Amino acid sequence: MGDYNSSYRAINSTFLANATKKLTSDITGTLRLGYELYDRSLKEAGILGSQLSIFNDFRIVNAKTLAVSQGKTEYRSNGFFGEANFDYKDFLFLSITGRQDITSTLSPENRSFFYPSASLSYVFSDNINLPEFIGQSKLRLSYAKIGKDAAPYSTSTGFSNYTGLPTGSTGLTVSQNLGDINLKPEFTDTYEAGLEMAFLKNRLSFDVTYYSSLSKDQITRAQITSATGYATASINAGSIRNRGIELVLGGTPIQTTNFTWDASLNFSANKNKVISLKEGLSEIVYGAATGGYINSPVTFKLIPGQPYGNIYGSYYLRYYGTDKEDPVYTDKNRPLLIGANGFPISSLTKQKLLGNSQPDWIGGLSNNFSYKKLTLSTIVDARWGFEKFNRLENFNSAFGIADYTTDRRSFKVFDGKLADGTTNTKQVWLGQALGPDGVNYGEGYYRLYHRSLSEPFVQDASWVRLRSATLQYNLPTSWLPAKAIRNASLSVTGNNLWLHTDYYGLDPESLSADSGSNVDGSAGFTYPAARTFLFTLNVGF
Secondary structure, rough: OEEEEEEEEEEEEEEEEEEEEEOOOOEEEEEEEEEEEEEEEEEEEEEEEEEEEOOOOOOOEEEEEEEEEEEEEEEEEEEEEEEEEEEOOOOOOEEEEEEEEEEEOOOOOEEEEEEEEEEEEEEEOOOOOOOEEEEOEEEEEEEEEEEOOOOOOOOOEEEEEOOOOOEOOOEEEEEOOOOOOOOOOOEEEEEEEEEEEEEEEOOEEEEEEEEEEEOOOOEEEOOOOOOHOOEEEEOOOOOEEEEEEEEEEEEEEEEEOOOEEEEEEEEEEEEEEEEEEEOOOOOEEEEEEOOOOOOOEEEEEEEOOOOOOOEEEHHHHHHOOOOOOOOOOOOOOOOOOEEEOOOOOOOOOOEEEEEOOOEEEEEEEEEEEOOOOOOEEEEEEEEEEEEEEEEEHHHHHHHHOOOOHHHHOOOEOOOEEEHHHHHHHHOOOOOEEEEEEEEEEEOOOOHHHHOOOHHHHEEEEEEEEEEEEEEEEEHHHHHHOOOOOOOOEEEEEEEEEEEOOOOOOOOOOOOOOOOOOOOOEEEEEOOOOOOOOEEEEEEOO
């Protein structure tokens, strides 16, 4: 029986002043100055009673063991900002901004920081004579520096409640996170260029953007060895670079008196790289996917020269002969190294790069078909070129739930080579205990060998999905009561109607991580997305 109380208060206050002036006959200037205060406080207290003495009597006083919890989090930031805009003849626009933030989550020496931005846009279709088929078109250039503070209490090492031995559920212990009083704010510098154009009276348009950003002194909670007495440490991790493109295509391929087809396609691709880490660090473990058997869990590391999102895990050893083995990558084209017992050999605790959780590209296609009063709208999403660790399949393999484990009562000769380079010819039983050949195979292949390493469960998670489809009919006004109902429509919507993926799991879009976590490379033990249908009646009066 639990009894919990939370008290949350947030104050958000903004003051803004504007001034506009005609600087010359061609230039208009606008100045905005402002101040923003954000203050929040969260107080929590609770008590949990377990081992109820009287069955089904859910009262705290009926519990043999009581565990209390209490917490308080406070945060405050002040922001002073300004923006100056200049308009030259309604076709050239310049915007300059600046903001000074003061935060409670950093030390007095680092808590005040400034970040500016500047953008220039040129509507060249309003300035030069273009062919008639070209509509409004604009060129954009911008630079922005964005500052970010730390999570509350990242600079200090506080205390937390005991939740178990050695003192039971009372008293205080050092918190799991090691704070750093010298934390600096995180900054990201972004350069961007874009082009927008429309054609054929807006029947066709596109918007393309190229960007490059560099984030410095990124604030993260890195996992550290438990020998220090802590689980994580707040640090300025280093710098990471992102470069990519974004493209939006829009158009009306068909437009007649009764039928219209509108379509919109969006596409984006991003490449990132860890440029550097905090001095003295060769890598940072920022997350892990636990829950698998033996040595199967994977880790997520930041390593200079490597992209963010890399998935590292245990792997099958392979036969390299006289060739040198790569210390980072495992060559899956090499034959498996088979042990004297006839089974593939695992790397045990040693890990290599097995995949990356960030997609090569993301896309979406929306269509809107209208025929008289009938409209069909569809949205198709795609996320392609990335991997995930399938935690659920690791268990399904161990317990014989995966369909490929139906061969667990048969013999097999694993393709591969022995340590001396000869081809493996040893036949082994995949089942458990005593096999037909009189050999005791213990818990069997799938529980002893297959489930015990990461490689089989880091899988391509690319997907294409029909996100939603809606069919709507607008009722004729002649069917409606005059002066009582202005318009009405009936519609049916289906969500998550179709999914194409090679991922061996319930849903490659699912995520098995806590809310707010930056670990997106594992899935399983979560509910898959539901297929839902909605029937809607809209009436306007």
